[in-house]
Amino acid sequence: GAGVSQSPSNKVTEKGKDVELRCDPISGHTALYWYRQSLGQGLEFLIYFQGNSAPDKSGLPSDRFSAERTGGSVSTLTIQRTQQEDSAVYLCASSLAGQEDEQFFGPGTRLTVL
């Protein structure tokens, strides 16, 4: 596809369960970002991947959150032992190296923790 894709589009889970969210960036984009958007709020940066460099994890809210990017392409955001406050839309974005001023966003995954 031409754009960033994310799956699932919606995820409902019970408190305490683990969830995995997937992001497929635009082909050729070496930079990948995860953001979180709580209801009615702006986006909150979570983590950034650029090529083979160590990721910037400075935005992850707790050690229950982790992310991987395999083969420099697909990324998975994992939330362990989910809590109700984790309910949000999780957005992934990608950009070209050196053109990180413009990020292309996916449609997001709406996570609801009951």
Add this chain to the structure above:
Amino acid sequence: SQQGEEDPQALSIQEGENATMNCSYKTSINNLQWYRQNSGRGLVHLILIRSNEREKHSGRLRVTLDTSKKSSSLLITASRAADTASYFCATPPFSGGYNKLIFGAGTRLAVHP
């Protein structure tokens, strides 16, 4: 923490009217970007203005930047119902590096037919 603060939080206008949204930020910037979000999902990049620019146009969009006041405005002229969305300003860290964007809370625009 938020860098940009949009004003107003919500704006309701009639089709054909102009819509003006403002963004204030706290620290020095290299550039400022505006994004649109429909129905609380994916964001669409609208326009980027660099710190050495004062005004930029793209179709019906006009963005201004005043670095002395640490503020920017987004003007949508001749609005349409399809412009109904939330609009966010965002800035990358001035110190450079990864350009992880810092977003404001957004302005919710409703354009009524």
